[in-house]
Structure formats: structure tokens, C-alpha cells
Amino acid sequence: QVQLVQSGAEVKKPGASVKVSCKASGYTFTSYGISWVRQAPGQGLEWMGWISAYNGNTNYAQKLQGRVTMTTDTSTSTAYMELRSLRSDDTAVYYCAREGSPVDYWGQGTLVTVSS
């Protein structure tokens, strides 16, 4: 069965960086993209961007351009999302999700807390 397993919760100081991993199993990793979506506490869902696991092409939300990088490691079927220059309003649960147009399977989420 399709599974996306994310790395554990992180606590970071403002200005630091965080890198969240998402290990996929149960399907051919390079046949789908991976999208990243975040959800601030008590808020709705925000699309951060997408990466093709086939060729590494990316598409990032304009508001995150320059601070976010999405990568994949096809040898381990793992996707990564790095967010730099963290601010308090980056505190959120970060989800990876398989992009099957639409997104059909989600990871369990990774809580990233930004606090001094």
C-alpha cells in the first residue's frame, strides 16, 4: 500500500533552517510528483510547491521563492523540503503528498515550531 512517512517534529529558532524528509513506499517513486502543503495551527491548508520525482523539476509558491528548496533522492525514494530564514509565522504542520493529479496520498505531517 502507498505510504509516505515523514521525519519527526522540529523546534527551530527564528532565522534558522529546517529540512523535512518524506520517505515513499508502495509505488514507483519516479512515476509521481511530490507536493508539500502546510497548515498553521488552527488554520487552513496552504500549497507550498511541487517537485517531479522523475526529473527534479520544481514549482514553488511565489511567497516562498528564495526560501524553499524541494529535492528528491530516487535511490531511497525520499523527498525533502528545506525552508530557510524561518520566522514565527512558519510554525505549522508540514505535509508531503503524492501528486497523482490530484494529490491522493498524504504523509502524517511534521510539526515545525519556530520560537526564540
Added chain:
Amino acid sequence: EIVLTQSPATLSLSPGERATLSCRASQSVSSYLAWYQQKPGQAPRLLIYDASNRATGIPARFSGSGSGTDFTLTISSLEPEDFAVYYCQQRSNWPTFGPGTKVDIK
């Protein structure tokens, strides 16, 4: 950016009742609209894609309709496990989500 508006914000119903949730787009998204269910502490779950297609394993009591700018998610008879927040999402343009409709127990 295409803005999605969902109504109502909260829907208070009893088990067994019919739920009708609305999603309106600021411009046409054709049929590129999905519905997700989210329960507290859980990731969203895909219910409906391309406006009216049920995702794998989704019960027949969930149905979707609409095209262009106006869409509806209907739950024909609410089960206890259906009380949750429902989000619509479009992928016609840069993907965006609606703000959600909370279905709670009356």
C-alpha cells in the same frame, strides 16, 4: 490566484441527515476540483477528484457535482465518522484550497 470560497463555514447536523457543502471559485476551474476531509490531528484524505469522481475506498454516500465556478459536496446520510472539516481544492491554476467547512454534531 484563484480564490475558493466555501459555505457555510459551519454546518451543524445530526447523524442520518443530509449534508450539502458548497465551494465557489473566483474564476472557472473547469472540473479540476477536489474535496478533502480532515479530522483533528490527521492528514487530509481525498474524497472526490475532478468534481465528481469518488476516490478509492470512499463510501457511496459521498458525492460531488458541479463545473466551472460552482461545486457541491453532498453526504447523503451522515455517519458518526463524517463529522470533520471539509476542504475544496482546485488544480486548474496554481493549486489553492478553500477555507473549509466544519461539519459538527447538532
